[in-house]
Amino acid sequence: MLFDTHVHLNADQFEDDAEEVIKRAREKGVEHMVVVGFDEKTINKALKLIETYDFLYAAVGWHPVDAVDLTDDYLAWIEELSDHPKVVAIGETGLDYYWDKSPKDIQQEAFRKQIRLAKKLNMPLIIHDREAHEDIVDILKEENAEEAGGIMHCFQGDVKMAKQCLEMNFYISFGGPVTFKNAKLPKEVAKEVPLNRLLVETDAPFLAPHPYRGKRNEPSYVKLVAEKIAELKEVEFEEVANQTTENAKKLFGIS
Template sequence: MLFDTHTHMDAPQFDEDREMAIKRALEAGVTRMINIGFNRETIPSTMKLAETYDFIYAAVGWHPVDAITMQDEDLDWIASLCSHEKVVAIGEIGLDYHWDTSPKDVQHLVFRRQIELARELNMPIVIHNRDAHEDIVKILREEKASDVGGVMHSFSGSWETAKMCLDMGFHISFGGPITFKNAKQPKEVLAKVPLDRLLIETDSPYLTPHPFRGKRNETAYVKLVAEMAAEIKGLSFEELARITTQNALERFGI
């Protein structure tokens, strides 16, 4: 019983075999997944998936890479979708200092506005953080994100950063990179994260775990993430799967 808490099954990489990829996930023991809609194109396709499959849920938000494009009506749109029974979080939102597509001040504003919306609607948030650890923590604190909590998606920071996020009530989610041989820091951080705050994900079609690294990722491979997480935690695969699934159900109110 596995829960992929972050996937992009609506991505064009799945246009040729989406139904088969979903079937493979079910065969691998995935009982639930959250698909992420993060801009004007992917929010509708995410909602369609959530409405088509009873085991697929949705998170909707505005990605920092696309921050420059967000209008007031887009925020209103996200707010309206949050009343949908299949929408379980606002995300992915946050900061991305790797891709130079949206100015930092615009990213900060869009991030803050979505945290404010989440607090108004009492919705958890899914955080995208790339090369912006210090500013992420600063904004989460200033905007009182601890009121709603959420998930640090595909966590890549230090234990010090993880601890600050845990102190604000966030869960820490790990994906394919924990299976990489040279991924020393993610493995060390995962080892320290309390079991009741641990989540797993794929971020498919990206961040494919070993031994498929370099190929397209898919939700079925969350099993490989779970196997490595179980090894790091010294648990059986079944126990790790049970714990992380229960954590996700509670975190997202499912």
Template sequence: KELSAHEKVVAIGEMGLDYHWDKSPKDIQKEVFRKQIALAKEVNLPIIIHNRDATEDVVTILKEEGAEAVGGIMHCFTGSAEVARECMKMNFYLSFGGPVTFKNAKKPKEVVKEIPNDRLLIETDCPFLTPHPFRGKRNEPSYVKYVAEQIAELKEMNFEEIASITTENAKRLFRIN
């Protein structure tokens, strides 16, 4: 809480649930997640959500804890269009990374086409989830342009429009002028 008062802190996170590696008991993950949401609400900062193989529980907890009060980002979103709609109703932006550039990534590409531009963000998730054509190598921030290019193509827009839209969305979410 004390650290969140610093002027450069614009969000709380990354927080959420990760059932992929099974290194932390699910009940403890859920308890800590709920406490982190409560903290974000107390300090009135948006939250960055990590979700790996835990979509149903993440969405349920966000609803139960009233996370729409602060909203935030669904980091590296890979869920369905239905889940995307649920998250947007709770005041969340959807952020897409390298996987949207993968040839076999049908679901994220469909979601990108469907969601409104004012809920769209892009990211690198460095050092992971490297976009095509660098897949398999260490990711780096400069590769975010490949994500933007893919999204521009999917939305039938140009790169500059997507760059501008996602920049403005991030400024609005993080209250940056």
């Protein structure tokens, strides 16, 4: 029993074989998935998917890379979509200083707006953080984001940052990088995060775990992430699978 808390089945890379990809995930024990929409196109595709498959859910938000395009109308649309019974989170939102396609001040304002929206709606956030650790933590604190809580998606920070995020009511989620042979930091963090505050994801089609690194990722590979975490924490795979699934259901309000 596994829960992929962050997948982009709405990406163009799955245009031709999404049904087969979903079938493979189910065969590997993936019970639920959250399809993340981060702009108009991907949000609409996520909504179609969750209306087709009863075990799929959606998150709706605006990616920091495209923060320049987040209008008040789009923000109102996201708020409207939150009423959908299978929309379970706001995001992904956050900061991305690697691509830097939107100015930092515009990214930060879009991030703050979505935090405030999540608090207003009493919904969890899904946080994207790339090369922006300090500003992410500062803004979460300044906006009292603990009132919403949520997920630090594909966590890339250190143990200190993880503890700060845990204190602010966020779960720490790991994807493919925790399986990479040379990735010491995520392994250190995975050992330290309590199992009842930990989630697993793929971020498919991106960041495929070892031994598929460099290839298209897919949700069936979330099992490899859970297996690596079980190895790092020296517990049985079933314990990680069951606990992370229960964590996700609790966070998203899924019975």
